[in-house]
Amino acid sequence: MSQLLEAFSWLADPTRWSGTDGIPTRLLEHLWYTALGVVVAAVIAVPIGLLVGHTGRGRGLVVALSGAARALPTLGLITLFGLWLGIGLKAPILAFVVLAIPSLLAGAYSAVESVDPRTVDAARAQGMTEWQILSRVEVPLGLPLLISGFRLAIVQVVATVMLASYIGNGGLGRFIFLGLQLQDYPQMLAGSILVVALALVLDVALRVLERLLAPRGAARG
Amino acid sequence: MTHRRRLPARSPITTTGPVVGRRSLAALAGTGIVALGAAACSNDDPLKSDSGSGSGGSDGGGSGSGEIVVGSQQYYSNEIIAELFAQALEGSGATVKRQFQIGQREVYVPELQKGTIDVIPEYLGNLLQYLDESAAKGTADDLAKGLEKALDDGLRALPYAEATDQDSYTVTKDFASQNSLQEIGDLAGISDLKIAANPEFEERPYGPKGAKSDYGVDITVVPVSDSGGPLTLKSLMDGKVQVADLYTSDPAIVKNDLVPLEDPKVMVLPENVVPIVSSKVDDAGAAAIKKVTDALSTDELIALNTRSVDEKADSATIAKAWLKDKGIAK
Structure with missing residues (x-):
């Protein structure tokens, strides 16, 4: 308990809130790595997920692959990629992409699948092309589920990005690893609190976004 | 506290669990850390380390039984040295119990003081800094002298080896x-x-x-x-x-x-291997251990470590061959 209090007083120290190794810098780095990981993963996963959802083909394969990907330990991946790509950002970002893909993929195909087939049939009967059906009917109606896929991916990645510091990067993991090695547990705990707080804030913000973007009649996420 | 690999922060007991908010992340990180540890390690029974440090040594049944308990840190190189000491002691006629891969200095130093562990290979600078943070910098000899003073009654440092690991x-x-x-x-x-x-x-x-x-x-x-x-x-x-x-x-x-690069100003504390023993180690035992430390140069230590890293040989095999090679054991 006293360590928790010490962690908060560590956080309250104004000198930690400035400078190149201060909390704001580390926080921004942390967000930047998260954004990189999720965006790259989205570029790969969302089109595939939408395609799978729209055509109904390859669903079994995608489910199996993303299930398997979820089981990979991220620190193990970072070390493996690190030995291949060297220290720096590439290895951890690659690992975060692997981490984020399953949630994004699941969000994308379930978004499309959640749309009432009668609605899709109606759109087709009106002469919409398949692309129009996807982009004007399925995606808007499934948007909350798509965003909830993003939400899950972002929360997962933001909580894992601390591992980037294992291999020569910045981010909030710096405080955690340094505290751990120096047995400076208040510092480690403070770093963890920041990561948890960041994950919670992002989670809530994205939930609000899900609500706001849901069109009338859309599936609830 | 100085030391990372020898005070392994990656010990699964102290690291990940309660620290990180997300349990799944902690579990992932935990597995990774254990895997990394195991990869570099010749220890063949990972569960042993948990029981060693987790139980607080309550099962370290050294007292009264006449057997000498040899401990080691959770660091593959340290375990090899501990095995050298153990086999040398056995060669001198003692009964030895092995309690290897005990996590951190915080765990095993109290065990030494309590008498549940009788022998452990240590490193001059790190141990002295642990016992006495104000201990000055200095040469290996200075540190060894400091160590004599800093150690509790009943414990003593035997002559250190030329081998350093720093x-x-x-x-x-x-x-x-x-x-x-x-x-x-x-x-x-x-x-x-x-x-x-x-x-x-x-x-x-x-x-x-x-x-x-x-x-x-x-x-x-x-x-x-x-x-x-x-x-x-x-x-x-x-x-x-x-x-x-x-x-x-x-x-x-x-x-x-x-x-x-050389360090003529001794900025990095010398970390010569030094055996710390309890009063249960008698003159014959001390002499047996001294034969090991006398023969243990840094090159020899590197050779021992190489066998572990390259051949994945276990510490008992490595130690046996080395002692035979040096004429310490038959």
């Missing part, structure tokens, strides 16, 4: 010859110097601050948390950093033709 400022041979480097001070004036090291290196007396004050060298730390392991080595070989903090007994130094 942090170093290590560079590639090419970089050393291009800049005609021999000692750490020769790095002064090279711009944009980076050293790959564990994050806490930043705070150590022999970190960037020490390099600046002792040698006038400006260097920044690139934190790579694998304690001089493969990632640290790779960052040096790739040229992402010019210097790496490797342990002097690391087989990778010889294998990759690396150059640990």
Whole structure:
């Protein structure tokens, strides 16, 4: 308990809130790595997920692959990629992409699948092309589920990005690893609190976004 | 506290669990850390380490039974040395119980003081700093003298070995010859110097601050948390950093033709291997252990470590062959 209090007083120290190794810098780095990981993963996963959802083909394969990907330990991946790509950002970002893909993929195909087939049939009967059906009917109606896929991916990645510091990067993991090695547990705990707080804030913000973007009649996420 | 690999922060007991908010993440990180530890380790029974440190040694049944309990740190090289001591003691007629891979100094030093462990291989500088934070810098002899004073009654340090296992400022041979480097001070004036090291290196007396004050060298730390392991080595070989903090007994130094820079001002504390023993180790036992430390040079230690890393041989096999080779055991 006293360590928790010490962690908060560590956080309250104004000198930690400035400078190149201060909390704001580390926080921004942390967000930047998260954004990189999720965006790259989205570029790969969302089109595939939408395609799978729209055509109904390859669903079994995608489910199996993303299930398997979820089981990979991220620190193990970072070390493996690190030995291949060297220290720096590439290895951890690659690992975060692997981490984020399953949630994004699941969000994308379930978004499309959640749309009432009668609605899709109606759109087709009106002469919409398949692309129009996807982009004007399925995606808007499934948007909350798509965003909830993003939400899950972002929360997962933001909580894992601390591992980037294992291999020569910045981010909030710096405080955690340094505290751990120096047995400076208040510092480690403070770093963890920041990561948890960041994950919670992002989670809530994205939930609000899900609500706001849901069109009338859309599936609830 | 000095030491990372020998105070393994990656011990699963102390690290991940309650720290990180997300349980799944903690579990992932935990597995990774254990896997990394196991990869570099010749220990064949990972569960043993948990029981050793987790139980607080309540099962260390040394007292009264006449058997001598030999402990080791959770570090493969330390376990090999402990095995050397154990077999040497057995050779002198003692009954030995092994309690290897005990996590951290915080765990096993109290056990030594209680008498549940009788022998453990230690390192001069780290142990002295643990026992007495104000202990001054100095040569190995100074540290050994300090250790005598700092140790509790009932415990003593036997003569230390020539072998050391300490942090170093290590560079590639090419970089050393291009800049005609021999000692750490020769790095002064090279711009944009980076050293790959564990994050806490930043705070150590022999970190960037020490390099600046002792040698006038400006260097920044690139934190790579694998304690001089493969990632640290790779960052040096790739040229992402010019210097790496490797342990002097690391087989990778010889294998990759690396150059640990000399440290004439003794900025890095000498970490000679030193046996710490309880009063249960009699003169015959001490003499048996001394035969090991007398023969243990840094090159010999590197050779022992190499067998563990390359052949994945277990510590008992490695120790047996070495003792026979040195004529200490038949």
